[in-house]
Amino acid sequence: xxxxxxxxxxxxxxxATRWERPLDEAEQFYTSLAKAHEATxxxxxxxxxxxxxxLPIHGTDRAATERRMGDALRRAWLQLRYDxxxxxxxxxxxxxxxxCKKVYETFSDAYTPADWLDETFRVVDAGVTGQEWCxxxxxxxxxxxxxxxxxxxxxxxxxxxxxxxxxxRARHDIVDGVGxxxxxxxxxRHAARAYETGPSGYTPPTFGGEWVNLSPPLRxxxxxxxxxxxxxxxxxxxxxxxxAALKKEAVEIASVPFKRQASLPGRHQRVTxxxxxxxxxxxxxxxxxxxxxITHAYHAxxxxxxxxxxxxxxxxxxxxxxxxxxxxERGHCAAPYSTVAHPAAVYxxxxxxxxxxxxxxPASSDSxxxxxxxxxxxxFMDTAGTIRDFYLDIRDDAEHINxxxxxxxxxxxxxxxxxxxxxxxxxxxxxSVSISSMGVLDRVIRPNQGIFELDDPWVTGEELGTGLGLxxxxxxxxxxxxxxxxxxxxxxxxxxxxLRRCNQSTLQGLGIEQLD
Numbered sequence: 001x002x003x004x005x006x007x008x009x010x011x012x013x014x015x016a017t018r019w020e021r022p023l024d025e026a027e028q029f030y031t032s033l034a035k036a037h038e039a040t041x042x043x044x045x046x047x048x049x050x051x052x053x054x055l056p057i058h059g060t061d062r063a064a065t066e067r068r069m070g071d072a073l074r075r076a077w078l079q080l081r082y083d084x085x086x087x088x089x090x091x092x093x094x095x096x097x098x099x100c101k102k103v104y105e106t107f108s109d110a111y112t113p114a115d116w117l118d119e120t121f122r123v124v125d126a127g128v129t130g131q132e133w134c135x136x137x138x139x140x141x142x143x144x145x146x147x148x149x150x151x152x153x154x155x156x157x158x159x160x161x162x163x164x165x166x167x168x169r170a171r172h173d174i175v176d177g178v179g180x181x182x183x184x185x186x187x188x189r190h191a192a193r194a195y196e197t198g199p200s201g202y203t204p205p206t207f208g209g210e211w212v213n214l215s216p217p218l219r220x221x222x223x224x225x226x227x228x229x230x231x232x233x234x235x236x237x238x239x240x241x242x243x244a245a246l247k248k249e250a251v252e253i254a255s256v257p258f259k260r261q262a263s264l265p266g267r268h269q270r271v272t273x274x275x276x277x278x279x280x281x282x283x284x285x286x287x288x289x290x291x292x293x294i295t296h297a298y299h300a301x302x303x304x305x306x307x308x309x310x311x312x313x314x315x316x317x318x319x320x321x322x323x324x325x326x327x328x329e330r331g332h333c334a335a336p337y338s339t340v341a342h343p344a345a346v347y348x349x350x351x352x353x354x355x356x357x358x359x360x361x362p363a364s365s366d367s368x369x370x371x372x373x374x375x376x377x378x379x380f381m382d383t384a385g386t387i388r389d390f391y392l393d394i395r396d397d398a399e400h401i402n403x404x405x406x407x408x409x410x411x412x413x414x415x416x417x418x419x420x421x422x423x424x425x426x427x428x429x430x431x432s433v434s435i436s437s438m439g440v441l442d443r444v445i446r447p448n449q450g451i452f453e454l455d456d457p458w459v460t461g462e463e464l465g466t467g468l469g470l471x472x473x474x475x476x477x478x479x480x481x482x483x484x485x486x487x488x489x490x491x492x493x494x495x496x497x498x499l500r501r502c503n504q505s506t507l508q509g510l511g512i513e514q515l516d
Contacts, residue, residue, distance in 0.1 A: 011214045019104045024217035025408035026346045030172040031091050031100050032413045037464055038421045040264055043140040045461040049168040049180035050130050052455045054161045065162045070148055075202055076190035077121050077146050082205035086215045086344035087144045091173050093419045104214055107207045120145045130165025137267045144170035175344045177459040178328050181444045182343035192450025215345040221337035222401055236406050243354045254306045254319040255430035258466045258489040265464040266488035273481050273499045280479040286510035292384050295437040298472055300384035301505040302433050303357045312364035321357045324350055326436050332401045352407040355390050380509025431467030438473035460484040
């Protein structure tokens with residue numbers, strides 16, 4: 001395996017219709033993780049992105065309106081293939097080179113735009129909501145694929161509207177969460193135009209030169225030097241020692257209980273709770289007054305929620321919540337890679353130094369809730385302050401972006417040298433709960449695009465592990481907290497209870513009365 005200083009990450013033509021480049025460390029992390037769990041028949045952290053769209057029925061012909069919607073989205077998807085050709089890329093393993101590479105092939109007589117559309121744009125007459133379909137174990141195709149999920153009857157029918165959910169399924173080494181949201185914005189911008197003009201006014205893009213729009217890896221987009229300086233290498237050693245010490249110190253690691261009879265993962269699932277606009281506004285105001293972000297507040301509630309799941313013993317004891325943060329790095333990328341021109345990319349990082357919060361588990365002899373409201377509020381604010389400082393240290397760290405490839409590399413499972421499917425790794429016996437903050441979603445996706453009205457955009461990564469992945473975002477002034485889990489290890493009601501407790505803990509900690 002070549003060192004980063006010897007790797008040329010430029011897209012290189014290998015035939016008249018094929019371009020290749022090596023993966024960088026961020027992409028390799030997800031490729032290796034998926035390969036390690038390939039024997040499960042599932043794809044670890046595969047992206048699911050979903051957004052609901054509706055438009056008025058044209059005249060009285062519902063079926064014709066549905067067809068016109070589908071045709072507009074199909075044409076928009078082809079335009080995205082030209083604008084962002086990396087959505088049609090895939091990862092291959094080069095056995096003779098001993099490394100993975102990203103591959104893009106343009107169209108030819110043997111594989112036409114119609115062939116690609118038939119493969120990657122699929123209409124699903126599900127008769128269920130988009131969320132229900134996403135929880136039904138949909139496939140992860142080899143190439144990123146759009147599913148247009150037609151919903152069954154509902155209130156939209158009496159309102160004279162056609163409603164469907166657009167779902168993107170893709171591997172995480174091709175696109176990340178923020179990139180998925182950007183893709184939706186671009187998709188519906190083109191779809192609105194295509195719907196308005198109709199087939200007669202449509203001119204498909206001319207393929208062959210679209211390869212110039214292929215996205216580079218984060219290393220190139222952010223201009224990260226190939227080698228660490230001696231000072232940076234010393235810092236990496238210190239971080240590795242720090243992280244190792246977090247687990248070796250004589251402090252019990254707090255973990256989430258899970259069903260231990262299952263040895264292999266089942267279906268990825270997602271559940272949500274959504275606050276009213278009034279409650280969301282009060283949370284925002286309280287966070288601002290406390291110099292916290294919503295992410296700081298809810299991450300604190302998660303840490304306390306995990307603590308509250310620990311078994312009580314005769315004596316009180318300290319347990320440690322361990323986790324990390326995910327950071328969108330598009331702000332560190334040079335133009336145009338920092339913009340919506342390059343959504344199909346893995347432009348995010350993981351914190352190098354682990355987040356550790358030590359919390360006290362009360363003794364079993366204590367009553368269920370012996371702590372005063374004032375004490376609980378102080379504990380919440382202290383925890384939120386610790387988490388805020390952790391996030392701000394990363395934000396203010398000028399060296400963070402240069403260390404990102406090393407952070408990814410230190411967590412990457414080695415890819416099998418022979419390229420064969422390996423045995424499934426042992427499950428994590430001490431899982432935790434993470435949070436990914438998607439921010440204000442309607443700053444990325446406009447709710448109205450021409451005739452299309454959009455609603456409820458969300459993303460998750462396929463959860464095959466024993467832990468929980470929480471996602472936080474606001475849309476049209478309402479905050480949604482969602483939980484991703486695997487149904488082999490957790491139940492729906494169990495995860496919903498955890499989400500509700502996190503929300504209640506946040507409201508109480510911020511001094512907000514519980515709202516319906």
